Amino acid sequence: MKIKMRNFGMMLMAVVALTLTFSNTTLANGEKNPKSSSIELKFIGHYENQPVFLLNLNNTEEDEFSITFRDDYGNVLYSGKVKGSNISKKFMLNTEEIGDNVLNVEVKAKKNDKSEIYQINRNRSYVDETVVNKVK
Known part of the structure; x- marks a missing residue:
């Protein structure tokens, strides 16, 4: 249980660090409002x-x-279509099948032929921490 809580704590710290790192928005050409994408893929x-x-x-x-989900060799791992407005869909990856391969996720809108591509990289890190405290 301690290992799971420690991993959760490290994951939470990483999410907070990434949020603080990328929280500033820089606008090109002095735009007043950023153009937000209607497509968003995030790790939950x-x-x-x-x-x-x-x-x-x-x-x-x-x-x-x-x-469409593709591996780094261009092989299609998943392909599907959804129709509607304000859609939310969850995807769970089977890491035993894909290993540590990089995945590209392409989401393409039919009406305006707009396409966005996201890349998923899985990185693992193990932390061995040593702490020295003055006792007396």
């Missing part, structure tokens, strides 16, 4: 020791989206 945690991702499609009008 683990389920049964497998990574889970949330895909948010924040479109106001109904559209059809094609979603």
Whole structure:
């Protein structure tokens, strides 16, 4: 149980560090409002020791989206379509099948032919920490 809590603590610290690192928005050409993407893919945690991702499609009008997961060799691991507006879909990766390969996720809107590609890299790190405290 201590190992799981320590891993959770390290994961939480990493998420907080990334949030603080990338929280500033720089606008090009002095734009007043940033153009936000209607497509968002983010890591939300683990389920049964497998990574889970949330895909948010924040479109106001109904559209059809094609979603494709490819490995770094271009092999299609998953392909599917969803239709609607303001869609949220969760994906769980089987790490035993994909190993530590880099994955590319392409989400393409049918109406405006807009496409966004995300890359998923899995990195593992183990921390061995030694602490010295003055007792007296």
